[in-house]
Amino acid sequence: MKKVLITGSNGLLGQKLTELLLPRTSVEILATSRGENKLAEILPSLPFRSMDVTDKAQVEKVVSEFRPTHIIHTAAMTNVDQCESDREGALKLNRDAVQYLVDACEKYNVHLIHVSTDFIFDGENGPYDEEAAANPVNFYGETKLMAEEIVKKARCKWAILRTVLVFGVAHDYGRTNIVLWVRDSLQAGKVIKVVNDQFRTPTLAEDLAMGCWLAVEHDAEGIFNISGKEMLTPYDMAMQVAEYFALNKSLIDKADASTFTQPAKRPPRTGFDISKAEKQLGYQPHSFMEGIRMVAEQA
Ligand SMILES: NC(=O)C1=CN([C@@H]2O[C@H](COP(=O)(O)OP(=O)(O)OC[C@H]3O[C@@H](n4cnc5c(N)ncnc54)[C@H](OP(=O)(O)O)[C@@H]3O)[C@@H](O)[C@H]2O)C=CC1
Numbered sequence: 001m002k003k004v005l006i007t008g009s010n011g012l013l014g015q016k017l018t019e020l021l022l023p024r025t026s027v028e029i030l031a032t033s034r035g036e037n038k039l040a041e042i043l044p045s046l047p048f049r050s051m052d053v054t055d056k057a058q059v060e061k062v063v064s065e066f067r068p069t070h071i072i073h074t075a076a077m078t079n080v081d082q083c084e085s086d087r088e089g090a091l092k093l094n095r096d097a098v099q100y101l102v103d104a105c106e107k108y109n110v111h112l113i114h115v116s117t118d119f120i121f122d123g124e125n126g127p128y129d130e131e132a133a134a135n136p137v138n139f140y141g142e143t144k145l146m147a148e149e150i151v152k153k154a155r156c157k158w159a160i161l162r163t164v165l166v167f168g169v170a171h172d173y174g175r176t177n178i179v180l181w182v183r184d185s186l187q188a189g190k191v192i193k194v195v196n197d198q199f200r201t202p203t204l205a206e207d208l209a210m211g212c213w214l215a216v217e218h219d220a221e222g223i224f225n226i227s228g229k230e231m232l233t234p235y236d237m238a239m240q241v242a243e244y245f246a247l248n249k250s251l252i253d254k255a256d257a258s259t260f261t262q263p264a265k266r267p268p269r270t271g272f273d274i275s276k277a278e279k280q281l282g283y284q285p286h287s288f289m290e291g292i293r294m295v296a297e298q299a
Pocket residue numbers: 007008009010011012013014032033034035036051052053054073074075076077078079093115116117118144163164165166167
């Protein structure tokens with residue numbers, strides 16, 4: 001019987017993972033997150049414990065008591081711009097916490113599934129396969145690369161699953177994402193500036209959760225790219241969202257790096273080649289348009 005501990009269960013991926021795994025009788029799960037359980041009402045049977053991954057003692061205590069066979073580590077500081085301004089916080093959460101989890105996994109023989117990002121790359125020549133050389137262009141990417149290096153040195157079994165621009169609907173969730181942001185802006189009649197010089201393979205949160213589960217089922221070891229399959233610019237994405245919801249495309253202003261900047265630099269061309277995960281894990285993501293339809297059904 002596989003016993004899976006999920007970190008960051010209140011997050012977008014954490015919630016989809018919890019919803020995916022809870023009904024499965026072949027696996028026992030323990031959802032953990034820093035704050036109160038945001039899924040308590042909708043999933044009353046969900047085993048949950050509060051676990052602040054930046055607290056080494058809490059990590060050791062929860063892992064020693066639950067004794068998981070696998071940990072899927074989703075918790076992170078994912079606000080890329082915040083990572084530039086709160087570097088100490090970003091290091092604690094995105095780097096130090098991973099060392100505490102590795103220590104516990106080594107001590108209790110737990111297989112660690114660590115979620116990482118395309119932002120470890122500089123975006124000069126995407127799409128990337130699993131062997132590509134990392135070269136982050138912002139602090140978030142630097143902290144996530146540090147985390148990967150900690151995982152690669154671990155003496156427990158480990159897998160690193162890298163993903164890109166995750167979108168989906170979560171409960172009681174503070175952050176938006178590209179699909180919901182475009183839909184809500186256009187429905188409100190707002191003009192939005194959307195870049196056409198950044199390239200991504202956007203990932204439906206449900207597909208990422210399935211990718212994590214496939215890695216657990218296969219006891220996968222090593223690095224796997226788990227993202228969408230289509231290389232799109234945010235402008236392409238916005239046009240598809242407007243198409244799907246029959247919204248006013250003239251509200252979408254084409255932008256580029258000369259007219260749109262954010263506090264942290266974004267790697268221009270990332271995106272992933274997912275053929276390794278397709279072949280070895282049977283990973284099969286939805287199309288971006290199917291992902292939009294699934295979002296529309298939930299929000
Ligand atoms: N979103 C994206 O576009 C991408 C994400 N990724 C990676 O995927 C993973 C999941 O991302 P995503 O689901 O979007 O993240 P979210 O920001 O949606 O969720 C992260 C969750 O982690 C929890 N958390 C924060 N601090 C702590 C802590 N100290 N201890 C325990 N839990 C904590 C928070 O829950 P609480 O409310 O309890 O504080 C938060 O909800 C991350 O590792 C990220 O780097 C990679 C590429 C793209």
